[in-house]
Amino acid sequence: MNDAREVVVLRYGHRPGRDDRMTTHVGLTARALGADRVIFPDNAGQSAETVRDITGRFGGPFAVELRDDQKAIVREFDGVVVHLTMYGERVQDVETAVREAVGLDEPEAPEEASPPRDLLVVVGGEKVPWALYERADFNVGVTNQPHSEVAGLAVFLDRLFDGAELGREWADADRRVVPEATGKTVIDAGTETDSAGDDEAGDDRPGNDRASERRD
């Protein structure tokens, strides 16, 4: 989302079939909430395809990669590594330090601003190796309760960007949802004409609800 630094989400581990939907949601959440790229294990091709399809239709830039060398990605990452885990430090205690480490803070004296650094956010799937805890610059818990890696990623990104990700604009989108109090309006993003008769928002009110564009 930012020109000067890249925020990358790494989904660590994936069990085909069982994890398809969670991995897809990790990727879509990374895209929607301001990350620049997601890396999936190379056995998560179906999830990658879904996230690429959504990016093609709703815009980018957002990159999806399949890689088989997750340990090496973490070990060799040239930047700050955050590992989201329920055993980590409380997000409310460390978010300022994370922002400072990647140069997202806004210090009172501009000359004290840190230079931009890339950020790798690791989201565990299957069991993660202990080496990840040790390599991470920050092990971060979005609560120290068991819940959902998708929820943890979402809250972390929203706090990292301090809400700025919600105002992001999308390039090369085919379509765009128009936010409204009561309605489901999708317009053609190329011509910005209302396309409430096309396959996206067609005969859907009432009854044929297409509120979930999610794929899984």
Next chain:
Amino acid sequence: MNDAREVVVLRYGHRPGRDDRMTTHVGLTARALGADRVIFPDNAGQSAETVRDITGRFGGPFAVELRDDQKAIVREFDGVVVHLTMYGERVQDVETAVREAVGLDEPEAPEEASPPRDLLVVVGGEKVPWALYERADFNVGVTNQPHSEVAGLAVFLDRLFDGAELGREWADADRRVVPEATGKTVIDAGTETDSAGDDEAGDDRPGNDRASERRD
């Protein structure tokens, strides 16, 4: 989380098998991020059991209900209804209005504070009826992009409570995770003694990673 009002999350629609994990994550996210209760469709018994199990071990209060009358729950809810949907108004534009509607705002003049009202947060699963859009006091989009209902719920709750949910304390917990920079420590919440030899955090470093207490 608040004595004076109840925040209830309703998972609308559930396809057994296919949705089990997402529904479970909706419930665990609701619990971890400050809701008081979750209502699942009555065919989501497995998810209910998992969330109750986590509540039994990690604490509450948090209630899980199975109900077959979702339309009626929404229609007859005595309080404010928020429906999370990618077609809704932007969360950053309406979050203050939602907080004011339920009395969570902190006006400059205390006498202007709204009385507490209960809040129902509806999270779509399967297709939701158009009547839900009409009944909702707020249709809210956490971005107008397709991503994840779990991510949307998480960001919405974090903003609703303005982060206060992260400091919540838990009653009647068997165990408690101690947040730390590098480690996985779980203590017995009854006696507050380190139990890093029990089944929760036992022989897990390195190698036997139990960072994911998530159930699915």
